[in-house]
Amino acid sequence: xxxxxxxxxAYDRVKTPFGERERMLGGAATHFALAASFFDQVRAVGPxxxxxxxxxxxxxxxxxxxxxxxxxxxxxxTFFWHGEYGWxxxxxxxxxxxxxVFEGFQPKLSEGSRASEVLFLANIQPDLQRxxxxxxxxxxxxxxxxxxxxxxxxxxxxxxxxESVDCLILNDAELRQLTEKPNLISAAREILGWGPRAIxxxxxxxxxxxxxxxxxxxxxxxxxxxxxxxxxxxxTFAGGFVGRIASALAEGTSLSEGLLREAMAxxxxxxSFNVEEFGTERVERLTxxxxxxxxxxxxxxxxxxxxx
Amino acid sequence: xxxxxxxxxAYDRVKTPFGERERMLGGAATHFALAASFFDQVRAVGPxxxxxxxxxxxxxxxxxxxxxxxxxxxxxxTFFWHGEYGWxxxxxxxxxxxxxVFEGFQPKLSEGSRASEVLFLANIQPDLQRxxxxxxxxxxxxxxxxxxxxxxxxxxxxxxxxESVDCLILNDAELRQLTEKPNLISAAREILGWGPRAIxxxxxxxxxxxxxxxxxxxxxxxxxxxxxxxxxxxxTFAGGFVGRIASALAEGTSLSEGLLREAMAxxxxxxSFNVEEFGTERVERLTxxxxxxxxxxxxxxxxxxxxx
Numbered sequence: 190x191x192x193x194x195x196x197x198x199a200y201d202r203v204k205t206p207f208g209e210r211e212r213m214l215g216g217a218a219t220h221f222a223l224a225a226s227f228f229d230q231v232r233a234v235g236p237x238x239x240x241x242x243x244x245x246x247x248x249x250x251x252x253x254x255x256x257x258x259x260x261x262x263x264x265x266x267t268f269f270w271h272g273e274y275g276w277x278x279x280x281x282x283x284x285x286x287x288x289x290v291f292e293g294f295q296p297k298l299s300e301g302s303r304a305s306e307v308l309f310l311a312n313i314q315p316d317l318q319r320x321x322x323x324x325x326x327x328x329x330x331x332x333x334x335x336x337x338x339x340x341x342x343x344x345x346x347x348x349x350x351x352e353s354v355d356c357l358i359l360n361d362a363e364l365r366q367l368t369e370k371p372n373l374i375s376a377a378r379e380i381l382g383w384g385p386r387a388i389x390x391x392x393x394x395x396x397x398x399x400x401x402x403x404x405x406x407x408x409x410x411x412x413x414x415x416x417x418x419x420x421x422x423x424x425t426f427a428g429g430f431v432g433r434i435a436s437a438l439a440e441g442t443s444l445s446e447g448l449l450r451e452a453m454a455x456x457x458x459x460x461s462f463n464v465e466e467f468g469t470e471r472v473e474r475l476t477x478x479x480x481x482x483x484x485x486x487x488x489x490x491x492x493x494x495x496x497x
Numbered sequence: 498x499x500x501x502x503x504x505x506x507a508y509d510r511v512k513t514p515f516g517e518r519e520r521m522l523g524g525a526a527t528h529f530a531l532a533a534s535f536f537d538q539v540r541a542v543g544p545x546x547x548x549x550x551x552x553x554x555x556x557x558x559x560x561x562x563x564x565x566x567x568x569x570x571x572x573x574x575t576f577f578w579h580g581e582y583g584w585x586x587x588x589x590x591x592x593x594x595x596x597x598v599f600e601g602f603q604p605k606l607s608e609g610s611r612a613s614e615v616l617f618l619a620n621i622q623p624d625l626q627r628x629x630x631x632x633x634x635x636x637x638x639x640x641x642x643x644x645x646x647x648x649x650x651x652x653x654x655x656x657x658x659x660e661s662v663d664c665l666i667l668n669d670a671e672l673r674q675l676t677e678k679p680n681l682i683s684a685a686r687e688i689l690g691w692g693p694r695a696i697x698x699x700x701x702x703x704x705x706x707x708x709x710x711x712x713x714x715x716x717x718x719x720x721x722x723x724x725x726x727x728x729x730x731x732x733t734f735a736g737g738f739v740g741r742i743a744s745a746l747a748e749g750t751s752l753s754e755g756l757l758r759e760a761m762a763x764x765x766x767x768x769s770f771n772v773e774e775f776g777t778e779r780v781e782r783l784t785x786x787x788x789x790x791x792x793x794x795x796x797x798x799x800x801x802x803x804x805x
Contacts, residue, residue, distance in 0.1 A: 206679075277679035371514075371585035373702075374722045394681070395703035398717065405798050409706065409715030414682045450801035484803055490713050491799050493758035495792055 190439035191230040191255070192431060193302045194221045195321045196311025196424070197291060198235045198249065198259065201468060202271040205278060207417050213468040214245045216268060217311035217334070220421035223472045224428025224459040225309070226252035227480065228436040232302045234258040234321075236290040238265040251473055258302050265290035278419050279393065296321050307435040309427060310354065312336050315347040322353045329438050332356040332431050334423065340367050352384040355444075358427050361390040361398070374400065387449055389430065389456075391423055399453050406450050411461035411487055418467045422460045425472060429459030458483045498747035499538040499563070500739060501610045502529045503629045504619025504732070505599060506543040506557065506567065509776060510579040513586060515725050521776040522553045524576060525619035525642070528729035531780045532736025532767040533617070534560035535788065536744040540610045542566040542629075544598040546575040559781055566610050573598035586727050587701065604629050615743040617735060618662065620644050623655040630661045637746050640664040640739050642731070648675050660692040663752075666735050669698040669706070682708065695757055697738065697764075699731055707761050714758050719769035719795055726775045730768045733780060737767030766791045 201215030222231045231254040237246075241261065250256050266289035274281045296317060303324050308331040310318040318333060325331070331354040339347045340363060347367070351357050357364075357380055361373055368376040377388040377400035390398045396409040433452040434444065442448060458480055465471045509523030530539045539562040545554075549569065558564050574597035582589045604625060611632050616639040618626040626641060633639070639662040647655045648671060655675070659665050665688055669681055676684040685696040685708035698706045704717040741760040742752065750756060766788055773779045 277673065365585065372722055372724065374720050378722070392703060395700060396715070396717070398720075400720075405720045406801070407704070407717030407720075407798060408801075409704070409717070412682050412706075412708075412713045412715075414680055414686070416680065447802060451803050454801050454803060488801065488803065490715060491801075493714070493716075493762050493796065493799075494755060495759050495762060495796065 190307075190435065191232050191301070191305040192225050192307040192309065192435045193232045193234060193298070193305040193325065194218050194225065194309045194311060195234040195296050195318075196221065196309075196313055197268050198233070198237050198241070199268040199270055201420055202269070202285075203418055203420050203467065204273040205418050206274065206276055208467065210467050214248055215270065215421060215468055217421075217424040219249055219469060220424035220463065220472075221309055221311055221428040221431070222249060222254045223251055223469055224425045224463070225432030225435070226254050227429075227459075227477055228432030229307070229439060230255065232258060232305060234296055234298060234302055236260045236262050236265070236294050238262055238267040238290045241267045248469055248473055255301065257299050258297065260297065262290040272420070274419065278416055281419075298324050306330070306438060307431060308332070309431045310334065310350070311424060311427070315339050315343050315350040318350040319346070319353060322350065330355050330431070330434055330444065332358055332427065334358045334427055335363070337363055337366060348383065351380065354385055356387040356389065357385050358389040358391065358430065360423070361392050364388070364390055373398070374405070386444075389453070391426060393419075397426065397453060397457065399449055401446065401449070404446050406453065408453050408457050408487070408491060411457055411483060412490070413461060413465065416464045419464050420468060422463050425463035426456040426460040430456035454484055454487055455480070458487060498615070498743065499540050499609070499613040500533050500615040500617065500743045501540045501542060501606070501613040501633065502526050502533070502617045502619060503542040503604050503625075504529065504617075504621055505576050506541070506545050506549070507576040507578055509728055510577070510593075511726055511728050511775065512581040513726050514582065514584055516775065518775050522556055523578065523729060523776055525729075525732040527557055527777060528732035528771065528780075529617055529619055529736040529739070530557060530562045531559055531777055532733045532771070533740030533743070534562050535737075535767075535785055536740030537615070537747060538563065540566060540613060542604055542606060542610055544568045544570050544573070544602050546570055546573040546598045549575045556777055556781055563609065565607050566605065568605065570598040580728070582727065586724055589727075606632050614638070614746060615739060616640070617739045618642065618658070619732060619735070623647050623651050623658040626658040627654070627661060630658065638663050638739070638742055638752065640666055640735065642666045642735055643671070645671055645674060656691065659688065662693055664695040664697065665693050666697040666699065666738065668731070669700050672696070672698055681706065682713070694752075697761070699734060705734065705761060705765065707757055709754065709757065712754050714754075714761065716761050716765050716795070716799060719765055719791060720798070721769060721773065724772045727772050728776060730771050733771035734764040734768040738764035762792055762795055763788070766795060
């Protein structure tokens, strides 16, 4: 079994109040793969330029991620993002985006990537997400991320893409924007009506919520005193979430509320490690033991009994 | 045993996207008392004007709240607040504040109010909070709320007031403002160094977090599709929190992490009822059975198991 992820592989230039990196490995597919690879075989699909280094390729391949569909475009330049975060890390400004090889990207999936039972469509143009989705008609679980840009300029196509997946993972402000409903529950209910069976609302430092037709679940973010760089936190979250689901499906478990919640907890833990250092630095050398230990802590932080 | 609360008793004019009220009963002490009265005898301390109605007094006395220290100031006008909320209820604008009898308010506590074992200092000028605190030296548990205004114009006095209590209940943005630390955990740790043993960070629609020297706990807000009016949610939260602690202390239970967490859950539930209707309308007719039912739901919404 395996997980196919389609999305950006990038170089990021990032400045936060705690430091900066001139050119570090980034991209949605990268962060997703580094997290999901703890749980199952990942197959990364995305373009890189001639400038993409061997050592970055090696990091992308951490924990066995298959790189057969990482397309190196002759003469092309790798996607580049430059951003800076504000004092409390809750706001960020994009200073530069160079699409490079991402412009005109047409995902070409190998037989291996098409055979995956689980699919994650990271934030790319929604028409491309639909094309990829159509190439894995047998996938047991497909999840999708997006962003405000596509809500603004390609809403109809995005809605079609969402209709085709099992789970939408989006920032909560974007869920409101997408549905024009100020209330998160109302927004999620509307989207559940389009087809997905689960909506994950990412809430940054406040954690995340899971809304299904039957239930509501929410988890705080794992509390950290040192947050270095939030870049990639959302995709790392998605990697933990989708990864845990993939490993359970591979074992023959069906997609239950309990599994979705456990996946939310792994997602929260993975994202918390991601932000402790710049880019992929922390998750690269993360161990499963560290993940399990923090999962136990997170459970302890969210439990209460009532004596009345 | 009893709980003394010192704070505003007010008339509110409120407009939200879902309706408006020209002149409804409000004020921090009011909302606190309506929630805390489910758990223990409340004694309300605060001034009202000659314009304050008998029916409002009756509502304030719901579930037996003692009104002996509700001082009716001859010739005075009751504190009045006029505000309007934005489309998603997360922002509000104060259009008018008339202090009325609150200007020059000097809390006079009767013997009964001074004998309470639990004290809640609602948001008033911090020098007054300290004066009241000094009148209940034997209180087993004292908690304090404040606001950005006092951080800006009376920070030193506020810090002294905080040093004198067991628990600080504040919006999380105000915790950051008070300590000038952008990170919530760092901010809470600094304040724990001043004396309090528990910090409650109110996070609005995202819930609330509890930080002690030993532990971290967080709860999401109870999810609601219909939120009518957030006015008083924070004080209702405080009423549930302090109320539950008071009833446990009255039974001889000591202040444990488990009790603080259970109190957080009751606080969350009470606040969720408060916002379902305008002002005090919903909590006035709330029942203990409704509270317990929602508490069970909240527990179900925050639990997860891990199979790995």
